[in-house]
Amino acid sequence: xxxxxxxxxxxxxxxxxxxxxxxxxxxxxxxxxxxxxxxxxxxxxxxxxxxxxxxxxxxxxxxxxxxxxxxxxxxxxxxxxxxxxxxxxxxxxxxxxxxxxxxxxxxxxxxxxxxxxxxxxxxxxxxxxxxxxxxxxxxxxxxxxxxxxxxxxxxxxxxxxxxxxxxxxxxxxxxxxxxxxxxxxxxxxxxxxxxxxxxxxxxxxxxxxxxxxxxxxxxxxxxxxxxxxxxxxxxxxxxxxxxxxxxxxxxxxxxxxxxxxxxxxxxxxxxxxxxxxxxxxxxxxxxxxxxxxxxxxxxxxxxxxxxxxxxxxxxxxxxxxxxxxxxxxxxxxxxxxxxxxxxxxxxxxxxxxxxxxxxxxxxxxxxxxxxxxxxxxxxxxxxxxxxxxxxxxxxxxxxxxxxxxxxxxxxxxxxxxxxxxxxxxxxxxxxxxxxxxxxxxxxxxxxxxxxxxxxxxxxxxxxxxxxxxxxxxxxxxxxxxxxxxxxxxxxxxxxxxxxxxxxxxxxxxxxxxxxxxxxxxxxxxxxxxxxxxxxxxxxxxxxxxxxxxxxxxxxxxxxxxxxxxxxxxxxxxxxxxxx
Numbered sequence: 168x169x170x171x172x173x174x175x176x177x178x179x180x181x182x183x184x185x186x187x188x189x190x191x192x193x194x195x196x197x198x199x200x201x202x203x204x205x206x207x208x209x210x211x212x213x214x215x216x217x218x219x220x221x222x223x224x225x226x227x228x229x230x231x232x233x234x235x236x237x238x239x240x241x242x243x244x245x246x247x248x249x250x251x252x253x254x255x256x257x258x259x260x261x262x263x264x265x266x267x268x269x270x271x272x273x274x275x276x277x278x279x280x281x282x283x284x285x286x287x288x289x290x291x292x293x294x295x296x297x298x299x300x301x302x303x304x305x306x307x308x309x310x311x312x313x314x315x316x317x318x319x320x321x322x323x324x325x326x327x328x329x330x331x332x333x334x335x336x337x338x339x340x341x342x343x344x345x346x347x348x349x350x351x352x353x354x355x356x357x358x359x360x361x362x363x364x365x366x367x368x369x370x371x372x373x374x375x376x377x378x379x380x381x382x383x384x385x386x387x388x389x390x391x392x393x394x395x396x397x398x399x400x401x402x403x404x405x406x407x408x409x410x411x412x413x414x415x416x417x418x419x420x421x422x423x424x425x426x427x428x429x430x431x432x433x434x435x436x437x438x439x440x441x442x443x444x445x446x447x448x449x450x451x452x453x454x455x456x457x458x459x460x461x462x463x464x465x466x467x468x469x470x471x472x473x474x475x476x477x478x479x480x481x482x483x484x485x486x487x488x489x490x491x492x493x494x495x496x497x498x499x500x501x502x503x504x505x506x507x508x509x510x511x512x513x514x515x516x517x518x519x520x521x522x523x524x525x526x527x528x529x530x531x532x533x534x535x536x537x538x539x540x541x542x543x544x545x546x547x548x549x550x551x552x553x554x555x556x557x558x559x560x561x562x563x564x565x566x567x568x569x570x571x572x573x574x575x576x577x578x579x580x581x582x583x584x585x586x587x588x589x590x591x592x593x594x595x596x597x598x599x600x601x602x603x604x605x606x607x608x609x610x611x612x613x614x615x616x617x618x619x620x621x622x623x624x625x626x627x628x629x630x631x632x633x634x635x636x637x638x639x640x641x642x643x644x645x646x647x648x649x650x651x652x653x654x655x656x657x658x659x660x661x662x663x664x665x666x667x668x669x670x671x672x673x674x675x676x677x678x679x680x681x682x683x684x685x686x687x688x689x690x691x692x693x694x695x696x697x698x699x700x701x702x703x704x705x706x707x708x709x710x711x712x713x714x715x716x717x718x719x720x721x722x723x724x725x726x727x728x729x730x731x732x733x734x735x736x737x738x739x740x741x742x743x744x745x746x
Contacts, residue, residue, distance in 0.1 A: 175256075175257055175260050176243055176244065176246065176247040176256075176260060177247075179240070179243045179260055179263075179264060180240045180241075180243045180244045180247075181240075182240075183236045183237075183239050183240035183243065183267065184236075184237075184240045186232075186236045186240075187233050187236040187237045187240060190229050190230075190232045190233035190236060191233050193224075193229050194226055194229035194230050194233060194612075195612075197224070197225065197226045197229060198226045198612060202225075203223070203224070203225040204222075204223070204224040204225070205221065205222075205223055205224075205277070206221065206222040206223075206224065207219050207220070207222075208220045208221070208222075219278075220278075221276070221277055221278050221281075221337060222276070222277075223275060223276070223277040223339065224275060226612075227403070227467065228274050228275050230471065230609075230612070230613075231274050231400065231470075231471070232271055232274055232275070234392070234471050234474050234475070235267065235270050235271065235274070235392075236267065236271075237597075238387070238388055238392050238393065238474060238475075238478045238598070239263065239266075239393075241478070241594045241597050241598055242263070242384045242387050242388040242478070242482075242594070243260060243263060243384075244590065244593070244594045245384055245387070245482055245485075245590065245591055245594040245595070246259065246260070246382075246384045247590055248588055248590035248591050249382070249383065249384055249485055249489070249591065250382065250384065259299070259382070262292055262295055262296055262299075263296075263384075263385070263388065265288065265292050266288075266289065266292040266293070266296070266388070266389060266393075266394070268288070269284075269285045269286075269287075269288030269289045269292060270285065270289060270393050270394070270397070271285075272284055272285035272288065273285030273286060273288075273289065273397055273400070273401075274400065277337055277338065277339035278336050278337050278338070279323070279326055279327050279330055279337075279338055282323065282401070283320070283323050283324065283327065285397075286319065286320060286323055286361075286365070286397065287320055289316075289394050289397060290313060290316035290317070290319075290320060291313075292389075293312060293313075293316070293378070293389055293390075293394055294309050294312060294313040294316075296381045296382070296385045296389060297309040297312050297378050297380055297381045297385075298380075299382055299385070300380065300381075300382065304380055305380040305381075307377070308374075308377040308378055308379075308380040309380070311373065311374050311377050311675070311676060312374045312378050315364055315367075315371050315374040315675070316364055316365060316374070318360075318361075318364045318371070319360070319361040319362075319363075319364035319365050319398075320361075322357045322358075322361040322364075323357075323358075323361050325357050326354050326357050326358060326361070329350055329353055329354050329357070330354065332350050333345065333350075338404075338405070339404075341408075342405065342408045343407055343408075346407075346408060351408060352412075354408075355405065355408050355409045355412060355414060356414050358401065358402070358405050358409070359402065359409065359414050359415075359417075359418055361398070361401070362399065362401050362402045362455075363421070363455075364398070365394070365395065365398035365401075366395055366396065366397070366398030366399055366451045366454075366455060367395060367425075367448055367451060368418075368421050368422055368425045368451070368452065368455060369421050369424055369425045369428065369669075370671065370674070370675065371675070372425060372428070372429070372448060372668060372671050373668060373671045373672040373674075373676070374675075375390060375395065375444050375445075375447065376441045376444045376445060376448075376668070376672075377672065378390050378444070379438070379440040379441055379444050383440070383481060383482070383484060383485030383488060384482075384485065386440060386443075386444070386481045386484075386485075387477075387478045387481035387482050387485070388478065390444065390447065391443070391444075391447050391474070391477040391478055391480075391481050392473070392474030392475075392477055392478045393474070395447060395451055396451070396454070396470050396473075396474065398455075399451065399454045399455060399458060399466060399470055400467075400470070402455070402458055402466075403458065403463045403466060403467055406458070406461075410461045411461065415459040415461070416459070418455060418456075418458075418459040419456050419459040419460060419545075419549065420549075422451075422452045422453075422454075422455035422456040422459065423452065423456045423548075423549055423552040423556075424452075425448060425449075425451070425452035425455070426448075426450075426451075426452030426453050426456065426552065426553075427452075427552050427555060427556050427559070428668060428669055428671075429445045429446070429448035429452060429668075430445075430449045430555075430556045430559030430560060430562070430563065431559060431665050432445050432665065432666065432667075432668045432669075433445035433446055433449070433559070433563040434559065434562055434563050434566060434644075435662070435665055435666035436666075437496050437497055437498055438495050438496065438497075439484050439487065439488065439495045439496075439497050439500075439567075440481075440484055440488075440495055442497070442563060442567060443477070443480050443481055443484055445563075445668075446477070446480075446521065446560070446563065446564075447477055449556060449559070449560060450469070450473045450477070450521075452556070453533075453536065453553075453556070454466045454469050454470055454473070456549075456553075457469065457536045457539070457540075460539075460540070460543060460545070462536075462539060464613060464614065465532065465535060465536050465539060467613070468531070468532045468535070468609055468610075468613055469532035471605065471609055472520075472528040472529055472531065472532045472605055472606050472609060473529070473532070475520075475528055475598055475601045475602045475605050476516075476517040476520035476521055476527075476528055476529060476598075476602040477517070477521070478598055479513055479516075479517040479595060479598040479599060479602050480514065480517040480518065480521065482513070482591070482594065482598065483510050483511075483513050483514040483517065483595065485591075486507070486510045486588070486591055486595075487500065487503065487507075487510065487514075487571070490503075490584050490585070491578060492578070492579075494578060497567065497570040497571060498570065498577065499577045499578040500570060500571050500574075500576070500577065501570060501571065501572070501573070501574035501575050501576045501577055502572065502573075502574065502575055502576040503571055503572060503576070503584060504571075504572040506584035506585070506586070507584050507585070507586040508586065509586045509592055509595075510586060510592075510595070511571075511572055512599075513595045513596075513598075513599050514571070515568065515572075516599055516602055516603065517598075517599075517602055518564045518567065518568060519564075520602045520603075520606075521560060521564060522560055522561045522564050522634060522637075523557070523560075523630065523634065526606075526607070527602065527603055527606065528601070528602045528603065528604075528605045528606035529606065530606060531607060531609070532606060532609075533557070533630075534630055535618060535620075537553060537554070537557065537629070537630050538620045538622060538627070538630075539618075539620070540553050541622055541626045541629065542620055542622065554629060554630075554633045555633070557630065557633045557634065557637070558633040558634065558636050558637035558640070559637060560637065561633075561634045561636075561637025561638050561641060562637040562638075562640050562641040562644075563641070564641070565638055565641025565642055565645070566641045566644065566645050569641065569642065569645035569646075570645065573645075574645075
């Protein structure tokens with residue numbers, strides 16, 4: 168491999184790691200002294216017009232930037248080994264750095280214009296990374312991704328137009344002051360819809376599993392921890408405006424259903440990366456729904472802890488896919504814990520953190536969210552959707568472990584699985600450490616006082632109950648025989664419905680275009696190639712041709728008629744000329 172490639176990897180890693188450390192110390196200082204910095208840089212001032220670039224630095228933006236730069240630095244270091252056979256590695260690293268820059272611009276902006284720049288940058292770079300391996304599947308996935316995200320971009324543009332009424336795009340000033348204004352109602356609705364497109368809620372869910380066509384380091388950085396949480400982050404910033412509105416009730420239902428749908432679909436999926444993508448979708452539903460209950464700090468807490476273990480999970484999946492000769496189907500894997508124990512350790516810890524096993528990162532946020540749900544007065548539908556989704560998380564995690572580590576190896580009779588790729592191992596160990604400690608660390612940092620939630624014993628243990636039910640189901644279903652009766656309990660159509668994400672990929676691709684294309688085809692066939700052809704081009708030609716044939720016959724066979732027609736034409740010509 169070229170020496171320049173190693174140097175750009177190392178330089179990017181070093182720069183992002185230093186940036187992360189700087190953010191960490193600033194964030195600690197800001198939290199301890201309760202500081203918020205609002206910086207304004209006046210670019211141009213002309214008469215009464217002033218164009219201002221503003222930056223908001225508070226503990227939240229600094230903490231999020233710290234996590235983004237930590238994950239991106241580790242992912243770039245990981246790419247040094249993962250993408251070592253790539254000819255255009257510099258292009259890949261530059262795309263990842265562009266993505267990080269767009270994300271940071273989005274995080275620190277209190278201004279709608281700079282948010283649009285960051286938001287659009289995320290969509291564009293995401294598209295470039297999804298089509299990185301250039302084949303038909305990647306192009307289709309990239310197109311679905313970028314068109315889904317364009318809806319959000321257009322809505323943010325509409326928000327910018329509506330905010331013209333207030334004379335400034337610094338939305339942060341108007342959240343409480345203009346709360347009951349009718350313009351702010353429309354703005355809030357459009358912001359929620361934009362966040363739903365970026366965070367892949369129903370009906371825009373189909374792009375997230377499709378985006379797994381990207382290289383695995385991209386999935387670890389972009390489609391697990393940062394890009395998809397941009398919508399959640401935007402709603403956390405707009406939370407003051409939207410809390411207790413009708414739109415948030417609507418979002419609560421939609422995001423709970425997304426969480427449920429993704430949990431079920433992950434249990435039917437056999438593609439390793441798509442299982443993890445659907446798991447991400449489920450956790451995004453969890454963040455959005457707790458946010459729409461009016462608990463933005465909890466949503467932010469879960470966003471950060473989830474970023475750690477989900478990036479680690481994708482990295483482990485990348486190592487396994489590499490060793491399996493680029494095979495992603497989990498039915499061909501099995502028994503890998505004997506050969507790659509370090510990778511399996513990381514995989515198991517991140518899986519347990521995802522399930523909410525006590526004292527790992529996911530436990531602190533997930534347990535708190537579910538207890539706050541039990542503490543609040545929401546209806547039984549939301550309550551059951553939450554707890555069933557928690558059980559489903561355990562279900563697909565155990566199924567994954569069964570297929571990867573407990574079943575027999577199914578790919579080839581000669582194989583070489585090795586765990587000595589130290590660059591990948593080192594980058595995974597950083598995230599492993601964070602997946603263990605980040606939950607308790609953030610618990611001390613974010614909340615000013617400890618949450619002590621008093622509940623009846625059964626409600627307090629409800630999380631444990633649902634986890635055990637999920638564990639048992641995952642074990643039983645993974646051990647199911649081919650002719651087991653349980654497989655026939657679901658009809659074929661129901662299985663198809665649950666497996667294909669409630670038909671969402673078909674609805675958001677063919678569903679949108681089929682009727683228009685079908686109508687256009689009929690239009691082309693019957694109008695362009697049909698009646699209009701008959702009455703214009705082809706029809707006129709046919710008439711003239713038939714007359715010519717008829718006339719030619721007379722010319723050849725009857726000299727008298729030919730001369731008479733000649734005299735007739737001369738008479739007509741003279742008549743026209745004289746009169």
